[in-house]
Amino acid sequence: MSTYILAIETSCDETSMAIIKDGHDEIATVVLSQMDTHANYGGVVPEIASRMHIENITLVAEEVLKKANMTMDDITAIAVTYGPGLIGSLLIGLMAAKTLAFIYNKPLVPVHHIAGHIYANNLVKQLEFPLIALVISGGHTELIYMKDDYSFEKLGGTLDDAVGEAYDKVARVIGVPYPGGPLVDKLAHEGEATYDLPLPLDDDSYNFSFSGLKSAVINLVHNEKQRGREINQKDMASSFQNRVVEILTKKTLRALKEYDVHNLIVAGGVAANKGLRERLAKECSANDIHLTVPEIKYCTDNAAMIGAAGYFAYKLGRRADLSLNAKASDKLN
């Protein structure tokens, strides 16, 4: 018998629900993005995000059931992102999930947001183990080793800014509007890495640090301004992206080698970055490593990935009761 997971994700500024069959088959997904609203403020405003989530939560629920042509009776279990993320945002999805689980007496499965990003790849192709996952988004930068389904060993992570955050901040400094990441990526392709920027945290750990690189960009821009010169936006984007891609690639390849792993998956919003995709594809093919990168629509926050992860969590017997609370941060396990 097939397992149908109703998944709910509201950890940041996307109100999303999906119905996923057996962890890999996407029956229906609805994503309501608030990006246009937050763009007015130059970033996600948590209180506004929470307000928009509650306004839209039942509309999204109705839409996903309609799209799937299903009712709650067809659902096996309810999976929900409990963290990490913005507490006020998480709570809307969480309360909706708990309410539905209660009314329809369905199992409630708590899903870690990062597990979701990783399992987005399972919607593309069944995960093969062991694997290394590079999770990169506006809130996360992590290297994770997985021996098997739902076993997560964090090798390292960012010590300060997440890589997507660094992109957005650098974008602002060089005059690219929010959300700057995708545009910086595009500009990087049109420019050349002519500015001298440091390779950040080039050490033996699997940790990352992007605040120094960000400061280097800010200083360069200010220095040029004081000399009465404008920076070349495209060249600066290219120089910055070059350093980011270099360090991400370097540490990821080292992890693959050290753990003798031949499967790499990339996940999270920054997985959409073309520069990084190209570089990793090249390195992986040269090193006999099988690379999986999800489609762009599965890279950004969505409930389909929570439904994919939720299926495996459900199969492993992971359950939460009605007192499940949202967590702004929590270890992936």
Next chain:
Amino acid sequence: MKYLFIDSATSTLVVAIIIDDKVTYIYNEEVGRDMSSDIMPIISKAFQESNIKPQELDKIFAVNGPGSFTGIRVGLTVAKVMAWSLKIPVIPISSLEVIASTPASGNNIALIDARRGFVYAGIYDENLNVVMDDKHMELAKLNIDGQIVSYDDFSGIKPDIDVLKVIKKHKDDKGVNPHKLNPKYLKLTEAEEKLNKQNDNGSK
């Protein structure tokens, strides 16, 4: 008729089940920061002790503010999702009116602390008729002619709410579409206020 009542706008959580005009279960206690953890187990217990299933509900009465932004959303999400999913009417109720259901011989001035000298205030007579609409205002500008009732530290009495009185008052109110049941914050977010100010200055 079977009703569910939810008020999570202040740190005192109220969950009640009313069957044929009798309260069969009521939880009315301070839960503070654990609202999101506590509310569903309490609602589950309310149904259990009243011996009914959610599917038997005829109507939901849900407080939609004002008060703690997060608190309101926690309870209102439950009410909204339940009403939508069970296809039953939901009636929005003011948190201040609930506070004002405290026995009074004249007007009750219900207050919720909104910090920095501001309050959410509503004035209701002993039959819960509105004397002054709920608003976000400076405490100093409040014209006090009645009994102050608040969970917060104002010189007045503590609430002794009467859920049946509130429900009787609103029993025949037209329900709202659950999709459109949203919090009544009575206050913009700081980010919106700032942006509005910038836009105002820009247009001058």
